[in-house]
Amino acid sequence: MQRIVYLERDSVIAEVRRPAFAHEWTEYASTTPAQVIERLTGATIAIVNKVPLPAAAVDALPDLKMVAVAATGTNIVDLDACRARGIVVSNIRGYAEHTVPEHVLALLLALSRNLVAWRETLLAGRWQQSDQFCLFDHPIRDLHGATLGLIGSGSLGNGVVRLAEAFGMRVLRAERKGATAVRPGYTAFAEVLREADAISLHCPLTDETRGLIGEAELRAMRRSALLINTARGGIVDEAALIQALKEGWIGGAGFDVITAEPPPAGHPMVAPDLLALPNFLLTPHVAWASRPAMQTLADQLIDNIEAFVAGAPRNRVA
Template identity: 35%
Template sequence: MNIVILDGHTLNPNDLSWEPFKTFGQVTVYDRTPTEKLIGRSKDAEVLLINKIKLGKTELDQLPKLKYIGLCATGTDNVDLLETNNRNIAVTNIPAYGTPSVAQHTFALLLELTNRVGIHNKSVQELEWVRSKDFSYFKKPLVELYDKTIGLIGYGAIGKEVAKIATAFGMNVLIYSRHADSVEHGKLVDLQELFETSDIVSLHTSLTEDTKGLINKALLRKMKNTAFLINTSRGAIINESDLADRLNNNKIAGAALDVLSTEPPSADNPMLTAKNCIITPHISWISKEARQRLIDIAYNNLKAYLNQNSVNRV
């Protein structure tokens, strides 16, 4: 069996191993695959393992030997599932591998918004404390999370974990979900109540036609001017121009984003220059522990497929 990994670097920058996949056949690993080399590298593959590579009808038309696509991610929006289904190409994804890491990063972003560790550390390193007349000072106001309300959009594995952590902080939890009819922590509400009531809104939903651009001017206008917005899901769920406008006009207190609509972003992305906006380069999933879980699940998905079982098939 010919197995090709097209964009392996972000998942495994040589600190983990692809060795187990060699039990299934020949394995070729590419750190990155530019669009113009995709077909050349994939044309003889029966199995493709991909993360963010896009495979639509045009690409699939040129890959007649392909039988299996292993998505090394939870999201499936980069593959045309209608086309793969029509061609009987199996597609699997990796659910829940990064739940602890993404939930942890959500709170890292939130705590940076509320406790401003970064700017205070920078202040001390620049000797402002050495020169201070007082034993204590703050550069920006700090915000206590206790009894604040966090609104979660999405109640999958990550949303549930964030709700649990928020409860441990003594926060009130509101949840908007299109699928859940009950929740363990917090209560279910509609989008309007969530945006009007929450001190923090945090996104934990997948990118679909229904959620693309969901967070737009109309919803953002409902937020308190003291509220924060956090996104560790998919960048395109937010209308970035609308969010930048609200931030630049001090209509909301801040935003913290681990994802943008295009990654890497273009230099003119409005979020890069928006006021009170913290951005990390899509790293919430990237702890070594989470990446090892991902590789283990990808291996087991392929093993199950070869044994004519269906595991994590989408």
């Protein structure tokens, strides 16, 4: 009998079917780090999303055999501790291959066409007071003919390429930062920073990618360039980004992720003066969260669990 404990059921709005094998199912709407060990005691399968599962928790759960991550990113799980115990860790893949790229393009379009600034103009009554049929208060740029730099790949990056090329954009795939050789089909990292009219991030958060975009990289970008981040907050140095936006090192930024989620009071990325900037858009980590995508995630989550119990684990990361 498998004992399955779902620690964060409210993190997905979808129908989650029950696995097709004998099991005991317990779910919690949400779970704090302090509650993890108590709630997973006796569990053989843990379903987690954002609540951390550190080595200390893994070591305190002798019955645990599988960790089913209800997301693609697995940085919240101590994978080395799981490997040492022989615990299988599986994640979700490909479920957001349409919704995240669409969010990226939405941010690019909104920033390129200055939609926030135009809304403020109308709220201020400028059009209503105009003596002609249109206004020219804010510049508008087309995506057609612009160059998009892609850092990271996978299904999400490939989805962005598909949509960007449909808009007539030229796409440059960035080689790894610091690489001594450039692979066929890729462009040197520094060259992408210099050439791109917009850069979209699609790499995982690792020791190598933490702070990947900092002051030096932001200063190397075009002053009109846009930076889009739907990956992970820690990939970008937030203090440097805020300075870049306020001092005009880059043209604008559209983010769906920050370093602390949800942000605590006083977090600089949700400061009112920053959110008021017309060239900065921040959404609350929802690029992945279309209803069809969440249902695909929920279905794949149970597929992963059933595959593990059948002796053929899938989507393994440990």
